[in-house]
Amino acid sequence: MSAKKITVVGAGHVGATCSQLLSQKELAREVVLVDIAEGIPQGKGLDQWESAPIEGFDARVYGANDYESCEGSEIFIVTAGIARKPGMSRDDLLKTNAGVIRSVTNEIKRVAPDSIIIMVTNPLDVMAQVALETSGFPRERVIGMAGVLDTARYRSFIALELDVSIEDIQALVLGGHGDTMVPLASYTSVSGIPLTQLLAQDRIDALVERTRKGGGEIVSYLKTGSAYYAPAAASVQMAEAIVKDKRRILPCAAWLQGEYGFHDLYLGVPCMLGENGLERIVEVELDEEERAALATSAEHVTSTVSALEALQS
Numbered sequence: 216m217s218a219k220k221i222t223v224v225g226a227g228h229v230g231a232t233c234s235q236l237l238s239q240k241e242l243a244r245e246v247v248l249v250d251i252a253e254g255i256p257q258g259k260g261l262d263q264w265e266s267a268p269i270e271g272f273d274a275r276v277y278g279a280n281d282y283e284s285c286e287g288s289e290i291f292i293v294t295a296g297i298a299r300k301p302g303m304s305r306d307d308l309l310k311t312n313a314g315v316i317r318s319v320t321n322e323i324k325r326v327a328p329d330s331i332i333i334m335v336t337n338p339l340d341v342m343a344q345v346a347l348e349t350s351g352f353p354r355e356r357v358i359g360m361a362g363v364l365d366t367a368r369y370r371s372f373i374a375l376e377l378d379v380s381i382e383d384i385q386a387l388v389l390g391g392h393g394d395t396m397v398p399l400a401s402y403t404s405v406s407g408i409p410l411t412q413l414l415a416q417d418r419i420d421a422l423v424e425r426t427r428k429g430g431g432e433i434v435s436y437l438k439t440g441s442a443y444y445a446p447a448a449a450s451v452q453m454a455e456a457i458v459k460d461k462r463r464i465l466p467c468a469a470w471l472q473g474e475y476g477f478h479d480l481y482l483g484v485p486c487m488l489g490e491n492g493l494e495r496i497v498e499v500e501l502d503e504e505e506r507a508a509l510a511t512s513a514e515h516v517t518s519t520v521s522a523l524e525a526l527q528s
């Protein structure tokens with residue numbers, strides 16, 4: 216199962232890595248890389264296509280500056296914007312990226328009104344809301360990528376700590392991206408064994424803290440950019456679940472309409488992804504502490520939305 220066409224908007228680090236993974240996994244017949252920078256998407260697209268004979272994939276990958284090439288795309292992975300620099304908070308990116316997302320979304324709506332948008336640009340909970348409002352798409356077709364990345368980071372650290380296969384580690388992370396994420400200890404297990412039986416609480420707390428700061432850790436190493444291998448892998452996993460109608464349950468940012476007690480905001484929750492995009496939101500039991508942490512996370516998203524509204528008024 217594969218799509219006819221998937222477009223990645225933004226041919227930077229995250230976007231180009233997404234198109235490479237989409238092509239190598241043959242998730243679409245055509246993979247289009249779009250960017251405002253002249254020559255960049257064309258050059259990266261052609262370079263990736265030239266790897267096809269070696270990697271053995273038939274997905275036609277190419278770049279463009281216009282949106283005519285993306286007409287009829289089933290999925291758009293949106294990574295356009297500016298990336299976080301050292302010392303810059305996610306919220307600093309707010310105004311610039313909101314403008315970018317508005318213009319990108321208008322183009323998506325024009326050339327592919329039935330498509331599904333996977334929002335990656337940060338601050339992504341808010342950028343997903345900008346895309347939802349600009350497009351007028353139903354919530355099923357505008358989903359944010361965050362939880363899959365946060366969960367992957369958490370799982371990768373647990374695997375290192377216990378020196379076990381990452382294949383056996385299951386975890387669930389809710390809430391906003393990064394600093395306010397809410398890892399659910401009771402839903403984390405290694406081959407079904409609760410993590411709490413394998414690791415002392417202070418070690419679990421340390422891994423949670425490292426996960427929360429996972430994006431910043433990469434930024435502090437790279438200095439001139441932010442993470443892209445894991446963010447791209449997470450975005451492509453979501454696209455794969457949709458294209459193959461896998462009905463996987465993955466933590467994603469979804470527009471809540473009463474779920475978990477919240478209305479009209481994007482927050483990371485377990486989502487079933489299938490051919491229609493967001494098939495349904497799964498509500499899990501939370502203890503008091505987890506509910507309070509989720510509320511803090513929601514407040515952070517709401518205050519960022521208010522900050523954006525203030526910047527624009």
Ligand code: APR
Binds near residue numbers: 225297
């Ligand atoms: N339309 C299309 N592309 C755009 C637009 C636009 N209006 N504005 C900027 N871009 C492109 C830039 O030209 C650049 O190539 O978006 C790309 C962003 O790439 P990078 O700067 O390399 O950023 P990257 O590391 O890929 O991160 C992109 O993903 O994880 C998030 O926080 C990250 O918001 C950031 C996004």
